[in-house]
Amino acid sequence: xxxxxxxxEFDLIARHFTRPAANAxxxxxxxxxxxxxxxxxxxxxxxxxxxxxxxxxxxVDPENLGxxxxxxxxxxxxxxxxxxxxxxLALTLPSVDHDWLAAFAKGFxxxxxxxxxxxxxGDTTRxxxxxxxxxxxxxxxxxxxKRTGAKVGNDIWVSGRIGDAALSVAHRRGKLKLxxxxxxxxxxRLYEPTPRVQLGQALRGMATSAIDISDGLLSDLGHxxxxxxxxxxxxxxxxxxxxIGAKYVGTPEGLNAVVAGGDDYELCFTANPNSRDSIExxxxxxxxxxxxxxxxxxxxxxxxMGTDGKPVPVxxxxxxxxxxx
Amino acid sequence: xxxxxxxxEFDLIARHFTRPAANAxxxxxxxxxxxxxxxxxxxxxxxxxxxxxxxxxxxVDPENLGxxxxxxxxxxxxxxxxxxxxxxLALTLPSVDHDWLAAFAKGFxxxxxxxxxxxxxGDTTRxxxxxxxxxxxxxxxxxxxKRTGAKVGNDIWVSGRIGDAALSVAHRRGKLKLxxxxxxxxxxRLYEPTPRVQLGQALRGMATSAIDISDGLLSDLGHxxxxxxxxxxxxxxxxxxxxIGAKYVGTPEGLNAVVAGGDDYELCFTANPNSRDSIExxxxxxxxxxxxxxxxxxxxxxxxMGTDGKPVPVxxxxxxxxxxx
Numbered sequence: 039x040x041x042x043x044x045x046x047e048f049d050l051i052a053r054h055f056t057r058p059a060a061n062a063x064x065x066x067x068x069x070x071x072x073x074x075x076x077x078x079x080x081x082x083x084x085x086x087x088x089x090x091x092x093x094x095x096x097x098v099d100p101e102n103l104g105x106x107x108x109x110x111x112x113x114x115x116x117x118x119x120x121x122x123x124x125x126x127l128a129l130t131l132p133s134v135d136h137d138w139l140a141a142f143a144k145g146f147x148x149x150x151x152x153x154x155x156x157x158x159x160g161d162t163t164r165x166x167x168x169x170x171x172x173x174x175x176x177x178x179x180x181x182x183x184k185r186t187g188a189k190v191g192n193d194i195w196v197s198g199r200i201g202d203a204a205l206s207v208a209h210r211r212g213k214l215k216l217x218x219x220x221x222x223x224x225x226x227r228l229y230e231p232t233p234r235v236q237l238g239q240a241l242r243g244m245a246t247s248a249i250d251i252s253d254g255l256l257s258d259l260g261h262x263x264x265x266x267x268x269x270x271x272x273x274x275x276x277x278x279x280x281x282i283g284a285k286y287v288g289t290p291e292g293l294n295a296v297v298a299g300g301d302d303y304e305l306c307f308t309a310n311p312n313s314r315d316s317i318e319x320x321x322x323x324x325x326x327x328x329x330x331x332x333x334x335x336x337x338x339x340x341x342x343m344g345t346d347g348k349p350v351p352v353x354x355x356x357x358x359x360x361x362x363x
Numbered sequence: 364x365x366x367x368x369x370x371x372e373f374d375l376i377a378r379h380f381t382r383p384a385a386n387a388x389x390x391x392x393x394x395x396x397x398x399x400x401x402x403x404x405x406x407x408x409x410x411x412x413x414x415x416x417x418x419x420x421x422x423v424d425p426e427n428l429g430x431x432x433x434x435x436x437x438x439x440x441x442x443x444x445x446x447x448x449x450x451x452l453a454l455t456l457p458s459v460d461h462d463w464l465a466a467f468a469k470g471f472x473x474x475x476x477x478x479x480x481x482x483x484x485g486d487t488t489r490x491x492x493x494x495x496x497x498x499x500x501x502x503x504x505x506x507x508x509k510r511t512g513a514k515v516g517n518d519i520w521v522s523g524r525i526g527d528a529a530l531s532v533a534h535r536r537g538k539l540k541l542x543x544x545x546x547x548x549x550x551x552r553l554y555e556p557t558p559r560v561q562l563g564q565a566l567r568g569m570a571t572s573a574i575d576i577s578d579g580l581l582s583d584l585g586h587x588x589x590x591x592x593x594x595x596x597x598x599x600x601x602x603x604x605x606x607i608g609a610k611y612v613g614t615p616e617g618l619n620a621v622v623a624g625g626d627d628y629e630l631c632f633t634a635n636p637n638s639r640d641s642i643e644x645x646x647x648x649x650x651x652x653x654x655x656x657x658x659x660x661x662x663x664x665x666x667x668m669g670t671d672g673k674p675v676p677v678x679x680x681x682x683x684x685x686x687x688x
Contacts, residue, residue: 063405067590068510069442069574070409072502075400080388083483084395085497087453089490117394128412128453128495158408161495165414170453170486170495172410177397185393249394265392 204299
């Protein structure tokens with residue numbers, strides 16, 4: 039319609055979002071960006087939207103939000119075994135607040151620089167606060183990690199520790215009560231997840247499937263099972279927890295956060311048991327905890343197993359939510 | 364947070380948005396899509412967000428919206444002289460309405476098929492109605508049409524007819540009154556713009572700069588002038604109008620719609636005068652009206668010239684809005 043853009047869009051982009059795009063043919067400022075994808079490489083591309091009130095609390099620190107918006111997309115590149123290079127940012131704002139934008143841009147670009155990612159384009163519009171990042175990267179043709187490759191007998195692995203991000207959300211929603219120190223630490227995991235980009239690339243040729251944990255461990259592993267036409271058993275006692283996670287996993291809300299909470303952006307992947315030593319070596323090489331948590335079986339759906347060898351029921355969303363359709 | 368996605372996201376995507384992506388290595392359903400960009404080609408990539416109440420009226424016909432969401436992105440490819448191939452759709456919905464989604468998908472895919480574009484990925488989330496499309500295409504390396512290439516002495520050209528889309532918006536906002544037949548016709552131009560994809564490709568090697576008219580003729584041409592470090596004079600009487608546009612251009616609101624309204628998604632481009640015959644030939648070859656409307660000069664900013672040879676003041680946004688910063 040007649041005023042589709044923020045009236046100061048050009049100033050806004052020039053002031054906050056125009057940085058040299060060293061690795062692009064043409065960056066921000068034209069009708070499209072231009073990118074030269076290397077010979078022998080496939081372009082990997084993924085997009086994620088974050089909406090205020092759905093994906094983040096409206097009072098989020100803008101620097102944290104800038105970090106997270108890029109981090110969740112970097113995590114998609116990690117889950118494909120791809121090298122992230124370029125990003126597009128579509129930002130919808132209720133009004134122009136330059137302090138907010140400067141902080142958001144700092145969070146975004148600090149992480150972008152860490153991973154050599156250039157912002158090559160985007161869009162700014164007026165409306166309820168939301169943002170969509172499209173990330174692009176390269177992966178050697180034929181070498182990407184897909185959700186479809188899990189095989190019966192494969193081990194199931196996860197990186198890092200699971201559940202902290204969801205514990206902070208449960209606290210904010212009044213479902214459990216964390217003390218101040220625990221809240222600070224888990225909130226950092228919620229807003230500043232560490233995308234496992236190096237790990238994803240190291241797993242090419244080793245992992246048979248991979249996914250990043252955004253919706254929840256059982257749910258995301260369920261996607262892999264559905265697409266690979268297999269089932270999975272996860273040992274609850276093997277899931278790597280932080281000291282905070284360990285305090286709460288015995289409660290229904292704590293268990294739910296750990297197995298169904300999501301937002302950790304750790305990798306969950308499958309591999310042949312003969313890769314165990316190579317995978318464990320990665321822990322030292324990359325400085326990231328990698329833990330074997332279960333096995334792929336015939337059948338369908340994901341079962342969470344207790345130490346007594348019996349399935350553990352999970353609250354919230356219901357166990358059916360995690361079963362294959 | 365714990366429920367970042369629509370709970371039925373997988374059903375929803377499977378039901379409405381999963382079609383074979385013949386031209387992609389990997390389409391919808393994994394952490395990222397995989398694309399093989401041809402040797403010698405640059406990837407052109409652009410993203411546009413449309414927000415309910417800002418870019419379209421909340422009562423928009425969903426099939427029209429699906430068409431328009433892709434059309435405005437195809438138009439960006441046209442303005443680069445690129446061949447569109449792949450799209451990502453990030454859709455934010457207040458609730459799941461399958462009739463609405465089916466109609467939206469029909470509008471989107473009908474246009475996608477017309478241009479051989481595959482939907483290769485995306486995201487669905489809960490929130491205020493909005494959508495972000497990221498379009499990707501190919502352009503021979505070094506041949507893209509940029510905003511930076513306009514030269515003093517170049518002609519300024521536009522495709523199609525200018526102003527109809529904005530007239531329908533002005534009517535909806537009560538700023539002027541169209542009769543029913545005129546309203547129907549101009550609303551079609553608002554919701555079903557024709558992206559000038561073939562024209563954009565035909566202009567490679569001929570146009571010195573190009574942009575699509577989304578914000579308004581003078582404003583968008585102003586971007587070209589600013590980036591090319593030149594000025595422009597546009598002859599008001601040369602701007603191609605529909606019979607409806609011709610009826611209203613004599614009123615302040617009508618003039619504003621024509622020169623500052625936007626939403627036509629026609630191409631505005633510059634070319635050396637020795638290309639005039641070749642450009643006029645394109646009208647017959649491609650069946651699209653192409654009209655010379657002015658010339659590039661030294662200086663900066665865009666002037667709208669009347670038949671008396673004097674600048675014409677423009678209401679709404681103000682003339683300064685179109686001047687180079």
